Amino acid sequence: MKFINFERHGKISFGAVRDDQVVDLGGKLGDDIRTVDDLVIHGLVSAARDICAGLEPDFPLDEIKLLKPILNPGKVICVGVNYANRNEEYKDGSAVKKYPSIFMRTPGSLVAHGENLVRPPESEQLDYEGEIVLVIGKGGRRIPESEAYNHIAGLTIMNEGSIRDWIRHAKFNVTQGKNFERSGSLGPWMVSADEVKDYTDLRVRTRVNGETRQDDTTASMMYPIAYLVNYISTFTELQPGDIIATGTPTGAGARFDPPIWLKPGDVVEVEVDGIGVLSNGIEDEVV
Template identity: 55%
Template sequence: MKLVSYLHEGAARWGCVVDDGIIDLGRRLPSFSSVAALLEGGEAALSQARAVAEGAAADHALADVRLDTPVARPRRVFCIGVNYAHRNAEYKDGSELPKYPSIFMRVAESFVAHGEPLLQPLESRQLDYEGEIAIVIGRRARRVKDGDALACIAGLTCMNEGTIRDWVHHAKFNVTQGKNWNASGAIGPWIVTADEFPQGYGDLRVQTRVNGETRQDDTTANLMFDFAYLIGYLSTFTTLEPGDIIATGTPIGAGIRFNPPKFLQPGDVVEIEVGGVGVLRNTVHAEGVAS
């Protein structure tokens, strides 16, 4: 099932995607006000949503709605840095593979939905892309053991964990200010629920294309810290809640790594494709310039 948040005739709604249409599950399941509320209901709520959607006709065409991020204004977004083994080598600093994941946080305002513009800010011309697979948490989790961790996944979505590169380097020990510019990243277009991945998560492909040119291409087989480890590690020091998002890292090939760098420019089209999920597509706009 593909869960989606969207706007139709100015009203916030949620539902699931079938072919080129959307079934309005919020109308059919009024006890759940949003995708986040459905996730809080656990597997019983998801099963109810599947049953209601079975055989139902679409209420809207995808072309007639404006998509929101799949979890509208997510409570917390955890981002994992340098998690593909090839990326550690990309730094060319001779460092050993890390013992623990690098983690930073992003705010909801730093992300837009599928189809919405990414903003090149007034203060920088170093907007960069980072294609990632994002985990959406589906149950409350604290000190989760590896064997139970994957059961905490509600589903997966695509993420462009966009970065303002020069602002990442303003300070010695943090990246927060380069990672939280308004509309610098994107999430979407929907959440594909965990039952759609019977093969597991060990070899999922993520690609980034800019104007049709493939810049990043790797699979989760090369993750240094897999999905189960990340959930277990994060849940050791904090309580994960339904609707929380974990960005699992980006492969080699970000714009900063080219010589000269290939930063995003107004008019560029960025596509993040995740196997089994779909394609997240956004166009870059210059902040303050009418589209």
């Protein structure tokens, strides 16, 4: 089931999408459950799915504004260089590492589906990265790979937008270039984990102005999803509401010769089969 946070007539609520119609769940699971975040944190995703099955839709999807499916993630954990051939894209002669590259993003660096990504005045090198995102539903530390899927509440999509030259400002980190305000996006909704039949064969595609730039499946991951949950939970205790962006396929704008950066007026779509399409325009930051 597709769960959403949304705004309608100035009021924020949450619910589920069914056949382009919205079931408003506000107030139906208790006064303390006001967002999808609350559903996940309180372990009520299955209960919400069951309630929705017996309810008629309240209004059409096109009457609402979608918000980020997780409004305030506790941690935004990102995986770098995870698809086969991505390491070769860097053309630095380095071998594939035994362990994944991990970095963090701030919630303020991400906007919702339908909102514009913002190109800052400090750089023209705004780039796209289409990614599958895990929403943690059951916390844990040192989670075995065999149990990893049981800790996932659902999946969503990220355009893990990057300011490329700022990634290279320092020797050992990418934090600056990965955290410009409103440089990436998350959405359009969270699909509950029961909808995912095979985590090893999810297809992700990124299109810029209708042109396909990235196209691969999770079968190409060097560090599969179950391994990522195990590895990340080794050094940090995962909590319900944390999200993990699992890496992007080859084909980002930086890898073209010459590079192709995003500019105002462009539209980026990231599509994951079984989840949906995350779409965002581009605008310049007004300072």
